[in-house]
Amino acid sequence: MTGPSPTLPLPPVPGPLPAATPLVVGLSGGLDSTVLLHRLAGDPGLRARGLRAIHVDHGLHPDSAAWGRACARECAALGIALDIVAVDARDAGGLGPEGAARRARHAAFERLLGDDEVLVLAHHLDDQAETFLLRALRASGPDGLAAMRPWRRFGRAWLWRPLLGLPRDALRAYAQAHGLTWIEDPGNDDDRFDRNFLRAQVLPLLRGRWPHASAALARSAALGADAAELLHAGDVQALARVATADPRCLSVSALCALSRARRQRVLRHWTGGLGLPPLPAQGVSRIEHDLLGARPDADAAFAWHGARVRRWRDLLHADVERVTLPADWSVAWDGRAPLPLPTGGTLALEGADALPGTCRVHARRGGERIHRAGRAHSQALKQVLQALEVPPWVRAGLPMVSDDTGTVLAAGDLVLAARLDAWLREHDARLRWTDPGDAPPPALADACNPNCD
Ligand SMILES: Nc1ncnc2c1ncn2[C@@H]1O[C@H](COP(=O)(O)OP(=O)(O)OP(=O)(O)O)[C@@H](O)[C@H]1O
Numbered sequence: 001m002t003g004p005s006p007t008l009p010l011p012p013v014p015g016p017l018p019a020a021t022p023l024v025v026g027l028s029g030g031l032d033s034t035v036l037l038h039r040l041a042g043d044p045g046l047r048a049r050g051l052r053a054i055h056v057d058h059g060l061h062p063d064s065a066a067w068g069r070a071c072a073r074e075c076a077a078l079g080i081a082l083d084i085v086a087v088d089a090r091d092a093g094g095l096g097p098e099g100a101a102r103r104a105r106h107a108a109f110e111r112l113l114g115d116d117e118v119l120v121l122a123h124h125l126d127d128q129a130e131t132f133l134l135r136a137l138r139a140s141g142p143d144g145l146a147a148m149r150p151w152r153r154f155g156r157a158w159l160w161r162p163l164l165g166l167p168r169d170a171l172r173a174y175a176q177a178h179g180l181t182w183i184e185d186p187g188n189d190d191d192r193f194d195r196n197f198l199r200a201q202v203l204p205l206l207r208g209r210w211p212h213a214s215a216a217l218a219r220s221a222a223l224g225a226d227a228a229e230l231l232h233a234g235d236v237q238a239l240a241r242v243a244t245a246d247p248r249c250l251s252v253s254a255l256c257a258l259s260r261a262r263r264q265r266v267l268r269h270w271t272g273g274l275g276l277p278p279l280p281a282q283g284v285s286r287i288e289h290d291l292l293g294a295r296p297d298a299d300a301a302f303a304w305h306g307a308r309v310r311r312w313r314d315l316l317h318a319d320v321e322r323v324t325l326p327a328d329w330s331v332a333w334d335g336r337a338p339l340p341l342p343t344g345g346t347l348a349l350e351g352a353d354a355l356p357g358t359c360r361v362h363a364r365r366g367g368e369r370i371h372r373a374g375r376a377h378s379q380a381l382k383q384v385l386q387a388l389e390v391p392p393w394v395r396a397g398l399p400m401v402s403d404d405t406g407t408v409l410a411a412g413d414l415v416l417a418a419r420l421d422a423w424l425r426e427h428d429a430r431l432r433w434t435d436p437g438d439a440p441p442p443a444l445a446d447a448c449n450p451n452c453d
Contacts, residue, residue: 008039008174010162013046013118014151017158021116022050024157026109027082029055029071029183032122035171036163038180040120041078052081054112056105058089060097060187067183083112098193113157123148123161126168129217130198131453132224137194143232146225147218148453167214235269238262248274249315256292264288271318277305291316299392312391322437324396325363333401334358343397344436347412351429359409361399368400370408370416381408384416397435 013023023046027033037053040046055071057064068084075082085108091100109119131147138144150164163171175182191197206213242254250270255263264284271279279287286302291311294300301310309318323343333339335349339361349355368381385395390411401410401420409417412433415424424430 008035008166008170010039010043011150011165013160013162017116017118019116020049021114021118022052023118023120023160024109024113025051025053025080026105026119026121027053027055027071027075028122028185029067029074030122030185030188031175031182032124032127032163032168032171034074034180034182035175036120036122037074037078037080038178039174041080052083054109055082055084056108057084057086058101058104059086060089060101061185070181070183085112098195110155110157113155115156116158118158118160119154120160120162122163122171124163124166124168124171125218126199126203126214128164128221129203129214130195132217132221133198133202134194142224142227145221146228146453147221149225164218231265232269234262235265238266239270239273242266244315248319249317252292252296252311252314252316255316260288271307271309274318276307276318276320280304283309287316310393312393315391317391317393319393319437322393322397322435325399327363327365330360330362332358333361339399341397341399345397345434346432347399347401348432348434349429350432352424352427356423357403359401359403361401364395364398364400364411368408372416372418374418381411381416385411388414390414393437394435397437399433401431 023040025033025037025040027037040051053071053075055068057068061067072082072084087104087108089097089101089104091097095103113119128147132145135144135147148161148164149159150161152159174180187193188196189200191200203214210216238258239250242250242258244251250266255266258266267284267287268279283302283304287309291300291302291309294311296313299310299312301308303309303321306321307318308321309316311317325342329342331339333347333355334357335355336353338346338348340346341361347361364381366382369378370381370384371378372384385398390398394412398412398414400408402408407417409415409420410431412435413431415421415431
């Protein structure tokens with residue numbers, strides 16, 4: 001057994017950082033973060049780079065305001081500035097009370113942290129062992145089993161967990177040696193929560209048989225993190241091989257050339273990098289079977305939590321589910337002012353004051369025919385859009401521009417009728433259609449492993 005260490009060894013602040021930016025302690029007032037704050041405050045080098053604390057009041061316990069006051073007293077005694085921020089931690093999204101509190105707390109941290117500041121949290125080795133077990137019990141792969149990282153990006157700031165290598169006993173010994181006082185959250189004793197059950201029932205049993213159980217589980221997490229890092233590097237390379245000019249689209253044939261295991265990781269990495277919700281396991285297999293295995297002309301899709309992946313020709317497209325134009329939507333438009341669309345986009349005329357006549361802008365009705373420049377006969381709009389390779393995810397939001405006889409002149413900024421085409425050329429004018437789906441998604445190469453905690 002490691003003996004109690006009243007001096008509590010800390011690793012150096014990881015880097016590289018552009019400058020020695022301030023440290024910001026997440027102070028709950030419990031044992032762990034009280035020890036962390038005291039230890040950091042006693043280090044002149046760390047104090048010199050700037051040290052402050054944030055306490056988040058979740059408002060979930062009748063005594064929560066008193067906890068904030070206790071944190072304020074602790075910080076005042078150490079000469080550390082403290083922000084107390086109240087959050088709404090009610091569970092609206094089915095996350096459970098712990099998950100909802102964590103999400104509200106992290107959102108508050110993100111709001112209060114400046115560029116490259118370092119949020120310091122007091123997770124320790126026993127927390128890591130619990131997290132590893134919880135992940136294993138939820139059937140996580142190497143990314144999830146890596147559990148909590150000692151150092152990672154956190155929005156525009158950083159997150160550092162300097163106590164991750166130290167057991168809870170060492171923190172308690174430090175607190176007693178320095179006469180610290182802390183708050184015992186009564187919620188920590190409630191065995192209905194999985195983590196509390198592991199902490200109170202399961203880990204003591206494991207340690208009775210394997211005294212180093214927590215350290216071994218935390219070591220497995222660290223090995224998982226190494227494996228996940230290597231896999232992640234491979235995912236980035238594989239994603240580059242299947243990417244197209246549009247980050248929202250991958251090449252189906254290139255994807256199919258990857259091994260099944262790599263393809264599944266690439267699909268998760270790609271959708272995560274686009275900022276979409278985590279792809280569920282059944283989603284990955286549905287994409288494998290229903291989309292990649294579909295006929296190229298099929299418009300197959302898988303939707304989850306407001307996001308959607310579609311297969312069209314050699315493309316696999318992922319995006320949030322966009323609002324389509326309501327079937328009965330139809331308005332008059334003369335081109336004088338940009339027209340706001342129900343999808344959130346706009347249709348505008350550029351280079352001329354107004355169109356030659358008032359048009360109607362409406363949703364596709366189906367069965368439209370158009371007469372294009374240089375063609376003797378009319379053609380079905382559907383076939384024209386297909387021939388022009390307009391993907392179905394674009395077609396779904398296309399506003400149709402028709403004249404007063406109902407003849408389609410344009411679809412979005414695609415001018416289809418010879419008459420309108422000639423008029424626009426003559427006036428050096430053009431239609432401009434903007435759609436919320438046109439906004440560039442985040443650069444995929446920069447996307448961090450979506451599973452890292
Ligand atoms: N209400 C809060 N305000 C600020 N930081 C918090 C708050 N709750 C937790 N944290 C930070 O997040 C870390 C992990 O939180 P978690 O709830 O997992 O642990 P904890 O048992 O509350 O820790 P502690 O013993 O410090 O109370 C804490 O150690 C602390 O650094």
